[in-house]
Amino acid sequence: MAAGPVDYADVIVVGLGPGGEDAAGRLADAGLDVVGVDERLVGGECPYYGCIPSKIMVRDADLLAEGRRIPGHAGTAMVHPDWHPVARTVREATMDWDDKIAVDRLTGRGVRFLRGTGRLTARDEVTVADGDGNETAIRARRAIVLAVGSEPAVPPVPGLARTPYWTNRDAITAEEPPRSLLVLGGGAIGLELGQAFSRFGTAVTVVEGGPRLLPREEPEAHELLLRVLTEDGLNVHTGAEVGSVEYGDSCGFTMRCARGERFTAQRLLVATGRRTPLAGLGVVAVGVDPDARAIPVDERMRVIAPGGGRPGVWALGDATGKGAFTHVSMYQAELVVRGVLGEGGAPAAYHAVPRVTFTDPEVGAVGLTEAEARQRGLAVRSGFTDLAASSRGYVHQTGNAGFVKVVADMLSGVLVGATAAGPYGGEILGALAVAVHARVPLAVLREQIWAYPTFHRAIGDALKDALAGSPAP
Ligand SMILES: Cc1cc2nc3c(=O)[nH]c(=O)nc-3n(C[C@H](O)[C@H](O)[C@H](O)COP(=O)(O)OP(=O)(O)OC[C@H]3O[C@@H](n4cnc5c(N)ncnc54)[C@H](O)[C@@H]3O)c2cc1C
Ligand SMILES: NC(=O)c1ccc[n+]([C@@H]2O[C@H](COP(=O)([O-])OP(=O)(O)OC[C@H]3O[C@@H](n4cnc5c(N)ncnc54)[C@H](O)[C@@H]3O)[C@@H](O)[C@H]2O)c1
Numbered sequence: 001m002a003a004g005p006v007d008y009a010d011v012i013v014v015g016l017g018p019g020g021e022d023a024a025g026r027l028a029d030a031g032l033d034v035v036g037v038d039e040r041l042v043g044g045e046c047p048y049y050g051c052i053p054s055k056i057m058v059r060d061a062d063l064l065a066e067g068r069r070i071p072g073h074a075g076t077a078m079v080h081p082d083w084h085p086v087a088r089t090v091r092e093a094t095m096d097w098d099d100k101i102a103v104d105r106l107t108g109r110g111v112r113f114l115r116g117t118g119r120l121t122a123r124d125e126v127t128v129a130d131g132d133g134n135e136t137a138i139r140a141r142r143a144i145v146l147a148v149g150s151e152p153a154v155p156p157v158p159g160l161a162r163t164p165y166w167t168n169r170d171a172i173t174a175e176e177p178p179r180s181l182l183v184l185g186g187g188a189i190g191l192e193l194g195q196a197f198s199r200f201g202t203a204v205t206v207v208e209g210g211p212r213l214l215p216r217e218e219p220e221a222h223e224l225l226l227r228v229l230t231e232d233g234l235n236v237h238t239g240a241e242v243g244s245v246e247y248g249d250s251c252g253f254t255m256r257c258a259r260g261e262r263f264t265a266q267r268l269l270v271a272t273g274r275r276t277p278l279a280g281l282g283v284v285a286v287g288v289d290p291d292a293r294a295i296p297v298d299e300r301m302r303v304i305a306p307g308g309g310r311p312g313v314w315a316l317g318d319a320t321g322k323g324a325f326t327h328v329s330m331y332q333a334e335l336v337v338r339g340v341l342g343e344g345g346a347p348a349a350y351h352a353v354p355r356v357t358f359t360d361p362e363v364g365a366v367g368l369t370e371a372e373a374r375q376r377g378l379a380v381r382s383g384f385t386d387l388a389a390s391s392r393g394y395v396h397q398t399g400n401a402g403f404v405k406v407v408a409d410m411l412s413g414v415l416v417g418a419t420a421a422g423p424y425g426g427e428i429l430g431a432l433a434v435a436v437h438a439r440v441p442l443a444v445l446r447e448q449i450w451a452y453p454t455f456h457r458a459i460g461d462a463l464k465d466a467l468a469g470s471p472a473p
Contacts, residue, residue, distance in 0.1 A: 007138045009035040011340060012126045013111075013145040014118035014281070017044020019317040019329030019336075020147030021106060026337045028110040035138055036111045037118040037128050042102040044149050046326045049169045053090040057172075058192055058358045060086045061199035065232075065360055069398045081200045083177045090172065097173070120144070120282035123310065127282075143312045143340045146295055146303065147329070148281060150274035150318035155184075155242075163247035166269045168193070177202045180265040182255055186213040186238065188357045190271035191225060195359050198234050205235040205263050207255065209272075212238060214357060218370065218405055218419045220384065221363045228361060228401050237261065276319040286310045294321025299347035301335045314339060323353045351416070352437035356426035361402045364429030367417035367436040370407045379410040383466025387422040390461065391453035399423060404458040406432070408466050414439045420459070428456045442467065 010032040013024040021043060024036040041048050070077035095101060107113050116130040126144060127137045152167040154160065166174075171193050177200040183190040186208030198204040206213075206229070212222035213229075213236070222238075229236055241258040245268065248254075253268040279290035287305030288295060295315040296304045303313040314336045317329035331348075338345045357363040373380045387393045387402035394400075402422015409416045418432035435445055446467060450457035 005136070007035070007136060009033050009112065009138055009140060010142045011035070011145065012037065012118070012138050012140045012143075013147055014126055015044070015146065015148035015317070015319070016042045016102075016106070016113075017147060017149045017317055017329060018046050018326045019333040020044070020145065020149075021102070022330055023145055023147065023316065023333040023336050023340075024111045025106055025109045026333070027340060030337075030341055032142065032340075034111045035114060036106060037114045037116060037126065039115070039117040041097065041099040042106060042113070043099055045168075047102075048094045048097055048099075049172045051326055052093055053172045054168070054189075054192055054196075055358055056089050056093060057086055057196040058360075060089070061196035062360050064199045065399070073398060081177075083175075083200050086200075087175050117280075119280060120285040123286050124312065125285075140312065143314060145336055145340075146281065146283075146313070146315040146319060147317050147333075148276060148319050149329075150276045150324055152270060153273045153275035154270050155272050157184075157242045158244045159247075160245040160270070163245055163253065163268065165245070165247075165253075166267055168269075168271065171197075171269050178265070178267040179203065180252070180267070181205070182207060182253055182263055182265040182268045183271060184242065184255075184268065185209075185271035185273070186215075186236065187271060187273065188214070188355075190269065191229070191357060191359050193269060193271070194234060195229060195232065198232060203235075203265070204233075205265060206237065207240045207242060207257070207263065208236070208238045209241060210238065214363060216369075217357075217363060217365050220403055220405060221365070221419060221421055224361065224401060224403065224421055225359060225363070229359075237263075274318060274324050276321075278319075286313050295319050297322075299349075300339045301332050301348065302339065322348075322350055323355070325353070325355060328353060352433055354429055354433045356429060358426065360399070361422045362425035363419065363421045364426040364432075365417070365419040366429060366433045367415070368407060369417055369419075370405070373407050373409065373416050378416060381408045381410050381466045381470075382406065383408070383462040383464065383468075385458045385461035385465060387455060387458055390455070390458050392455045392457065393422075395453060396423060396455075402455075404428070404432075404462040406459070406462045406466050408442055410470075412439070413442050415442070415445070418459075418462075420456075422455060424455060428459070431456055431459060 011034045016038040028034040067079040116128040118126045121127040180203040183194040183206045194204045243258045246254045252266045255263045303310045316332035318324040354366045370382045388400045405419045407417035420428035450460040
């Protein structure tokens with residue numbers, strides 16, 4: 001590689017996903033000389049291969065499902081799925097995977113943008129390699145922000161690496177729904193995209209290695225999704241250890257599981273989590289173990305390493321392992337900006353991280369699950385209510401499956417976690433997220449009037465269930 005001149009900047013932001021782009025823009029707005037570096041698309045995974053295009057697919061797939069629910073309730077409906085408008089909308093939303101507008105927006109705020117791969121070459125220096133083999137070293141006068149996100153983690157299944165498997169990026173750019181799709185991994189990506197393709201006519205088989213779908217959520221969420229997805233026509237297999245994967249042009253993918261099952265499909269989507277490869281980022285330069293799963297950060301998002309913190313080196317987003325969500329990345333960007341500008345403010349708190357899996361029914365959750373709360377030794381009382389049995393569930397009829405579950409710590413007298421699964425589960429979650437975030441006393445929540453007949457009224461019923469037998473406030 002050709003070594004170039006050394007440049008200087010106040011702040012260098014490596015990775016311009018949701019958090020990095022936001023931090024770079026805001027630091028430039030504050031008058032700092034900021035260099036932003038990205039090797040791919042400014043905006044990161046979320047707008048091009050993640051949240052936005054996947055939710056477009058989910059929304060359109062949900063429209064089909066609603067149409068199919070008309071018979072028996074509101075007349076007749078003939079639903080003929082067509083993927084082409086979906087692919088078109090996704091292309092429009094991603095500008096055909098072109099970030100010109102995002103780059104212009106960023107440079108318009110004064111950020112100097114470099115397209116290339118950044119790596120730490122000293123504790124205050126990032127070297128950027130462009131596609132033509134040129135290298136530019138930049139020294140940071142004030143701060144380096146590592147916002148490199150994550151990439152699909154592909155498990156070491158024998159044979160898999162030699163096959164043309166899909167990751168989320170291939171699924172999002174699909175111009176046609178596959179005839180059949182094997183989904184490896186029953187987490188958020190696998191279930192959202194698996195259900196969406198299924199509604200467009202793809203024969204979908206989900207193969208989950210663990211005992212439960214959405215393993216980080218309440219077991220009731222697994223039970224609900226297993227039932228509903230199976231009713232929807234997906235084949236769902238849990239506890240399946242994959243022994244091998246093969247691919248042939250004529251027969252597609254064949255997956256063999258240790259307990260004897262054999263699955264075949266035209267396409268295979270690998271959705272088994274994310275990873276942040278740290279070695280290539282040169283994190284040893286700031287004392288971080290290159291084999292670590294995430295960049296260790298303190299409560300102000302400063303990078304920490306054995307022997308203490310690294311002044312002027314910050315990290316945010318998926319790379320920090322605090323929750324691979326756009327809202328976490330944006331939340332952390334706020335902390336980084338405040339920290340770099342020396343503004344102080346509250347440190348990071350993760351007791352109320354919300355998450356929504358946009359399946360139908362949606363699974364919204366915040367804070368701890370009941371099992372996590374028990375592991376922490378809290379004085380746990382949980383409450384549960386079935387959404388279908390509520391007045392709104394009765395009114396809604398078809399597609400009304402869901403529940404609200406709350407997890408209370410009776411010692412501190414607050415909710416420490418909650419799940420709202422069902423139609424608009426992610427929206428119902430809003431009220432529960434406020435309660436967990438603001439530590440609203442149970443005595444206050446218990447007095448709340450919940451509008452009738454809403455789905456969120458089920459929160460009141462779940463609270464009653466948790467507090468049954470407790471003295472009135
Ligand atoms: C299919 C899918 C659906 C999702 N849906 C949701 C959702 O509904 N809601 C939600 O909250 N989250 C969702 N997510 C997660 C969300 O996309 C991520 O949490 C979010 O994008 C992480 O943001 P980030 O700032 O950490 O970085 P990323 O978005 O990962 O971006 C990191 C950027 O850094 C760049 N980069 C990496 N290394 C280097 C380097 N060495 N030099 C230069 N540039 C580099 C990359 O090119 C990339 O542009 C979804 C993810 C996927 C895959
Ligand atoms: N709606 C959202 O907010 C949303 C949507 C999609 C993705 N995301 C983010 O992206 C992350 C990545 O999504 P994901 O679905 O890839 O990961 P995930 O961690 O949510 O789920 C991965 C699943 O794959 C399973 N798995 C792992 N290895 C396996 C193997 N060898 N064989 C079979 N199963 C295996 C795990 O047990 C798990 O259930 C999510 O954790 C989430 O943070 C968020």
